[in-house]
Amino acid sequence: MLFIMPLFLIVTMAIIMDAPFKDYQDVGVELLIVNEDNDTLGNIIERGLKKSDVFTVIKNINGKELTRKSIESLIKKGDYMIGIVIPKGATNDVNEQVNELVSSMLHQFGMELEQNNKPKKIGEVKIQVYLDPAIKQSFANTVISSIKSFTSQVESKLILDGFYVQMTEEPTMNSQKPQAGFIQFEEIYPSGAVDKSEKIFTNSVQHNVPAWTVFAMFLTVAPLASNMIKEREGGSMLRLMVAPGSYLTLLTGKLLFYVGICMIQFVLMMLVGIYLLPFVNLPSLVIGNSFFGILLVALMVSFAATGFGVLVGTVFTSYQQASIFGTVIDVIMAAVGGIMVPLFAMPDVMKTIGRLTPLNWGMESFNDLFLRSAGITEILPEVFQLFSFAVATLILAWWLNRKNMVV
């Protein structure tokens, strides 16, 4: 155990840590697309994105074509990270702009075709990129720049096409890179937050504090489990079991004690995030406005950590083993569950595994509350998962305990 756990840790960490260095290349980031334009520009972008191996393009969900609205709500819920909307008439607008540009260029070359040399200001084309507020800024930048590099290719092509239209002969300006930039990107972070300053939602404090808080809360697994084992080894457990009827009460008391410890851990981390980090020139943690929701999630995470601790304490027979296991499994779940590296940056298999860890559920619900301004209803699935996890571990522990109940 002493050797297997760290070995396992290294392997997992290697897989996880490998992910960001791949520049999201092989990962296949899921990208929602709505092509309202349905014309040259939109179609080219769509086709191009589909071909690229950076993204997995999703246009329909459950057979229903996505809309701007559905994209917004899917991203707000945190189900997907990125969505882009190519607005209606985008091709038209770009074409007009291209024509404008081309004619003004031709004008400069003294090849004016028309009298009108004053470029009209035509509505610029804005492609909306919806991003999950929980997304890390660096990742958002990577995604946007890869979409940008792609659309600028489209732009250049359109400009060249424009020359073809306006001139009958081959353009002589191959060497000159057209000044692209008709297509603007608008980053939208859907969230019901009252706070308008979107920047708040994408800083490292906002990402790291909830994640590591959940990690810290699960760190209580190790002392809890080794304490249980010490009690069993010391035989005092036996006395508790022969004492009148109160064993269950005692167990409940003990559980509550550890839930309390987890809660203290939680409150401390929150206080650090809110009050201490500003002192070291970091932004203060914004915790959203669902106090009850936060309390509920914190309680459920504590409960899940405690249940897990009891299970570990039941399964292992030596407290050193339990202690090592408790700590290492926490680090592993943190790695796999998206606490160290966001899940969407991981290979699919790891993503699936990551979504099975209670740390992920805890972190996701905190992200929902802190970043996506979710209410109770949005976090209920995760809260339920955490609760079931806690109950399942406790029942399993109870059952195992019953099975080898001997002096």
Place this chain on the structure above:
Amino acid sequence: MLHENFYSKKWKYVNITSSLGSIIEISGLVKQYSNSESNAVDGVNLTVNKGSIFGLLGPNGAGKTTIISILCGLVKATEGMVVVGGNNVDSGLNRVKEIIGVVPQEIALYPTLTAKENLEFFGKLYDLKGNELSDKINEWLDKLGLSDKANQRLETFSGGMKRRVNLIAGLLHDPQVLFLDEPTVGIDVQSRNVIVEHLKEINEKKGITIIYTSHHMDEAENLCTDIAIVDHGKIITEGTPKGLIEAHTDCERLEDIFLKLTGKSLRD
């Protein structure tokens, strides 16, 4: 009112008869541990009379601890029925727990707490509190020569001192039935004599029934009113120490009978 009276009278009556007779009834008891082929307890029938000091003797691995563990509900029997103080251990475990005290073979205390803290903690489990609790603790610590160590952490105690605290923890609440699994192992002769005297005293004065296992035949001969010798999970003989010695005319002491019946070969 009349109804209630009737019942309470009847209840008292039942209690009186049981005080005159048995407090523990074991019939057809079998225990097979799940990871073992043979039976640790193999068809034991036993009656322990109220107010007796019952010695359960036998070589290592005979099944003594297993029998005691079943009696106090720590281990489930594979077959058979066990009644303690009129309550079936299977169905009435909570009532059984209220009337028993257990001193396990292994030390069962918190090493990081002091002797006093340990005893306070376990005393509270039996609803002892306040002055009553601390008086009792002090009295017993004094009786077993541990007064000056009362506030030291248990891990600093010698083996024999731990055993003495272990013993106190099981009898602090004056149970009706006290299970002692080798309470005098690793204890020097002086303390052993003190312990034996105090056990006799609580048995006589408080009417506490004591079930006791030991490998010290002399101690058992001196202390016990009744004895059963167990081997391979079976009772091979039982009776009073005197009666047993009289029955085996070739033996002068209990130890001779023990060796005669269980053989001289080593056990696991």
